[in-house]
Amino acid sequence: MTTTLPTDGPMRAAIDAAKQRVAALHAELPRWNLVAWTAGNVSERVPGVDGSDDVLVIKPSGVSYDELDAAAMVVCDLDGRLLEGDHSPSSDTAAHAYVYRHMPEVNGVVHTHSTYATAWAARGEEIPCVLTMMGDEFGGPIPVGPFAIIGDDSIGRGIVETLTGHRSTAVLMQNHGPFTIGKSAKAAVKTAVLLEEVAKTVHVSRQLGEPLPIDQKHIDSLYDRYQNVYGQKG
Numbered sequence: 001m002t003t004t005l006p007t008d009g010p011m012r013a014a015i016d017a018a019k020q021r022v023a024a025l026h027a028e029l030p031r032w033n034l035v036a037w038t039a040g041n042v043s044e045r046v047p048g049v050d051g052s053d054d055v056l057v058i059k060p061s062g063v064s065y066d067e068l069d070a071a072a073m074v075v076c077d078l079d080g081r082l083l084e085g086d087h088s089p090s091s092d093t094a095a096h097a098y099v100y101r102h103m104p105e106v107n108g109v110v111h112t113h114s115t116y117a118t119a120w121a122a123r124g125e126e127i128p129c130v131l132t133m134m135g136d137e138f139g140g141p142i143p144v145g146p147f148a149i150i151g152d153d154s155i156g157r158g159i160v161e162t163l164t165g166h167r168s169t170a171v172l173m174q175n176h177g178p179f180t181i182g183k184s185a186k187a188a189v190k191t192a193v194l195l196e197e198v199a200k201t202v203h204v205s206r207q208l209g210e211p212l213p214i215d216q217k218h219i220d221s222l223y224d225r226y227q228n229v230y231g232q233k234g
């Protein structure tokens with residue numbers, strides 16, 4: 001079955017708005033030094049309107065960051081098939097699509113090879129929760145996902161299996177790099193930025209000695225406060 005996207009109406013408006021957001025969020029990846037050349041990608045789920053299927057908006061493959069405006073974004077179904085766009089979708093689209101199919105609460109996915117997070121991934125070592133900001137944001141250590149080769153569902157499956165039932169919204173795919181998830185693409189980009197920050201800080205701390213662990217009860221209360229109390233009430 002081929003899905004045809006509407007040319008007007010609420011679903012078209014939602015897709016076009018998502019293209020604007022996802023294009024603008026891609027500019028954050030080089031801005032925060034998370035990517036080299038054309039590596040890295042951001043996607044967002046567009047929930048189906050009036051019973052139509054959800055779709056996702058993602059970066060095209062191999063296009064330079066300077067050219068990533070809203071018109072360059074591509075739309076795929078949740079099996080990763082191209083529905084709209086002048087370029088082929090990012091080579092990581094299958095992994096993003098797998099996450100959206102299996103984690104209905106996730107509306108944004110980001111992938112980078114940011115240096116420090118990827119250095120932990122290369123060692124296959126989780127980042128221990130030794131900073132209060134890690135307790136706040138991730139609720140514990142940043143877990144490592146399995147080694148997986150691009151080309152089938154194995155990256156997506158590794159992300160979902162590692163993060164399901166885990167507080168962390170970031171996973172370090174072994175020998176590869178981080179994937180982050182969020183309630184929106186913006187939230188997943190924020191997590192990618194903060195992940196790189198904590199990966200760097202814990203690495204630097206390690207050079208000086210062994211970082212001090214934080215008691216689980218303190219991690220729990222940091223996480224609870226930050227997730228439920230902190231911030232502006234809408």
Ligand SMILES: [Zn+2]
Nearest residue numbers: 111112176177
């Ligand atoms: Zn990658």
